[in-house]
């Protein structure tokens with residue numbers, strides 16, 4: 001968040017961690033203003049902080065400090081660093097909670113204790129360190145570190161870094177995008193999007209787990225190796241579990257194999273799962289987390305575009321069975337999602353493009369700007385190449401991921417267990433799931449959704465809900481992105497039978513999600529059978 005009225009980032013940390021020095025440097029690098037809370041307070045009280053402490057005591061200081069923080073959070077469009085003790089008061093914690101809920105970043109700057117202690121001692125003028133400064137610093141550190149970890153949504157270790165390098169690292173972390181998910185009936189969490197966000201994995205998992213099961217597929221080995229190193233460095237005992245790739249991994253047999261492994265490796269309720277890979281891998285990782293001991297913590301690290309924009313977030317976990325796609329599963333939220341865009345470097349063209357299907361869906365159902373971005377960049381997006389395209393397309397891709405995740409989170413926050421509004425995310429999916437099943441999962445999910453959206457648009461047109469231009473626009477946009485818009489299948493009865501098994505159906509009634517304009521979605525129950533069949537004819541190749 002870098003708006004005209006709120007800070008891009010709030011920096012917290014121990015005395016001597018370098019909050020002012022690094023904060024100032026970051027602001028300089030980003031060409032935005034910097035405010036240090038202690039300096040702002042001294043300006044307001046007209047004396048130094050030690051003088052104020054002596055005359056009025058700490059409680060009065062904390063009151064003024066919270067006022068200054070509240071004001072600055074509402075007015076300062078730059079980098080804002082807080083005094084060491086500020087996040088310890090309940091009022092400041094609440095202010096920071098609200099700031100984070102609006103997309104704000106609270107960065108905990110973590111210097112090595114010896115370095116920070118030394119700097120704090122050298123700096124002087126710190127009433128909280130009166131007496132044996134090192135012993136006081138250490139005692140405060142023990143009190144404050146757990147609170148800072150709780151209050152911050154981004155942890156930045158500056159151990160051994162010069163202030164300039166630390167500032168660059170902080171800038172990198174500020175550039176990441178955070179979407180906060182907070183849905184009734186589930187613990188809130190963040191979706192962090194950007195280059196290098198995997199480094200927040202330890203923070204997301206927390207200190208409780210002793211064992212972590214790293215569930216991934218073979219094609220993402222390069223990324224899961226990196227995650228394993230991060231986990232081991234953080235001190236977790238890692239069970240590295242490779243599952244079969246793509247839909248072959250979403251089976252009860254695979255789940256059973258993983259449950260056995262968790263049993264053998266002694267996984268308890270306080271241990272955790274990390275899912276790394278495409279949507280199939282994160283669906284399975286979530287399903288295992290939801291079912292092992294009736295639910296343990298999990299963090300998703302999506303590596304495909306589709307998993308970043310959709311599958312990893314929102315807590316729909318599941319597997320496929322003989323009865324159909326995703327018919328067995330649960331609603332079970334992750335503790336966090338790390339969409340590290342650097343992992344897209346190895347993503348093949350066809351898998352990148354299928355992800356655009358779900359991106360376009362979010363544009364049709366809610367965010368027209370997504371459609372404009374897709375239209376404006378269609379040629380570059382369609383020509384995506386692993387290893388080379390990411391550098392050029394990073395800003396566009398990040399923008400599309402954030403916008404699409406926001407659309408998803410809007411629906412999930414309002415309706416976690418899909419009683420109504422969340423079904424809108426299923427635009428195009430009624431036919432898509434039937435295509436996937438009839439093609440024995442050889443069709444990519446995003447491709448099936450693209451055809452499903454054209455079918456939904458044709459049906460909406462036949463029902464008089466949209467004009468031909470909007471149907472044509474579906475076709476032209478999806479084609480320009482390299483997505484399919486038709487599917488050849490001779491037996492409509494098979495298709496209809498599967499559409500009746502869709503999770504949106506009720507009893508014998510077919511229920512569709514259709515649009516009557518861009519961003520305007522409706523449930524349509526039991527549409528006339530001839531329209532359902534006629535629309536199908538229109539998507540035949």
Ligand SMILES: NC(=O)c1ccc[n+]([C@@H]2O[C@H](COP(=O)([O-])OP(=O)(O)OC[C@H]3O[C@@H](n4cnc5c(N)ncnc54)[C@H](O)[C@@H]3O)[C@@H](O)[C@H]2O)c1
Pocket residue numbers: 217218219220245246247250277278279280281283303304305306307310311312313314315316317326343344345346347348351354355445446
């Ligand atoms: N839970 C949800 O809300 C939700 C939402 C949308 C889709 N899904 C599910 O997600 C699945 C589709 O996800 P998907 O499109 O990611 O397919 P996928 O998981 O099958 O991944 C596609 C392929 O890309 C590989 N891959 C992933 N990241 C890579 C990378 N960075 N480099 C190289 N290869 C990489 C995978 O290993 C796989 O081979 C479907 O099963 C769908 O049902 C779930």
Ligand SMILES: O=C(O)C(=O)C[C@@H](O)[C@H](O)[C@H](O)COP(=O)(O)O
Pocket residue numbers: 310314316325326358418422423425426429503
């Ligand atoms: O999160 C949701 O809700 C969705 O419907 C998102 C869909 O894009 C996604 O494909 C999901 O896997 C579909 O779930 P299903 O319940 O239709 O199997």
